[in-house]
Amino acid sequence: MAKGKVNASSKTDSECPPSYQEATAGYEEMQAQFYWDDKAVRQIFIRKVYAILMTQLFVTVGIVALFTFCAPVRFFIQTHPGLYMLSYMTFFATYIALSCCGDLRRQFPWNLILLVLFTLSMACMMGFVSSFYNTKSVLLCLGITALVCLSVTIFSFQTKIDFTSCQGVLFVLCVVMLLCAITLSIVVPFGYVPWLHAIYAVMGAILFTLFLAFDTQLLIGNKRYTMSPEEYIFATLNIYLDIVYLFSFLLQIMGGGRE
Template sequence: MSKGKQGVPASGVQGAKEAENELPPTYQEAVEGYEEMQVQFSLDDKAVRRIFIRKVYAILLIQLLVTVAIVSLFTFCGPVRFYIQTHPGLYMGSYLTFFATYIALTCCGDLRRRYPMNLVLLCIFTLSMASMMGFMSSFYNTKSVVLCLGITAIVCLSVTLFSFHSKFDFTSCQGVMLALCVVMLLCAITLSIVVPFGYVPWLHAVYAVIGAILFTLFLAFDTQLLLGNKRYAISPEEYVFATLNLYLDIVYLFSFLLQCVGGGRE
């Protein structure tokens, strides 16, 4: 029988080489390139998140421009203001449309992720909400409406910048916001009971102040959900839902500020 080097049979040398090739890889070989892959995945995730944020704020900007245009029309145009104030059924129609589209967008996950139906529903939702805000603004004087629009813009810009750069995690403060929601609900119930017997200005002012504070916190909360660098984050697929949340925060903040500092028309 032929032998290999050092008296080892050739078949034995070949078998040893095959066994050596079949050994599992070492730890260093197994994790080789893992860090590079992890960095690449992290960069890809950040790129997707940036695109998601740009998309959300682009849609939100269009919503806010439409809302400001409708509020301005209902506030500054006398014939339009008179018409909507004498036809309250338009407000009820807007409210029912708002409620139906809100339920569809929040409760039907497949529907709000299905293009273009999600954007169509979002447009209807925006128009109905803007009409409701325009109807409410028509009962306040123009100076109050302009002042509240300016305050809302400043507050939203400040809260957004703070949420982008702050290390404080608003997404972990659900307990505080839940407590404020309960207080606000109790104030609303008290108002509904007291108002038939007489209007109480200070109680309504407390309700409006709590509402403004609450939706300022919700704006910071939803902004950090959008960023995705805190305890909780929203999926990049949910750009319609994220836009809906931010838009409602801003609109409700404006409505409560209007109730706080707004003056009625003479």
């Protein structure tokens, strides 16, 4: 009888449901492993984006320097405006392809080929524009752009402010910029208005500084909205455009015409 009671008691103990700690031990371990795996993937994604971005910026600065400092190249570019239109058409076509065709920008090697064409066309456009400004203005704007980009990047990595949740503010600023551009296009044929153009350039510089913070935090992935690690081409494209447009608006604000 005692033996039967012992067996019954051990059977009852073995059929007891597990505790909460026992039931969730495997889940917590799996969740921690997933967190570290995701963090490692995100770090690889960030390194890949900035490696491509630095290559783009070096190419762009090299072309801008060539068009600005080399007198024969500058003269050739300024006397052949059709090359600017060709660069603009290439830029527009590659931008549409990379922005709208998700499968294409994730398909190797076509995504890199389009990105190279996009970078070269944008760099040539910036070089053409910079050739009409004096050398000191171009160097000053390059330095300010580099300083602003470095400061905004460090701030975006460290701050608790979530720029990814500010799409409404960015949309309103984009609408204001569009209205200013339309106003300028109407006013300019009747006469150049320096203060109106200055306001437009200042607003553009502020807007693309905010866009740089927005796109950087999308890249980091620790805020409300994030970007998929598969979209490294699209992430690079956005940050590169923010930097280039910031440079162009600073050039309009502080640039002096070449004599």
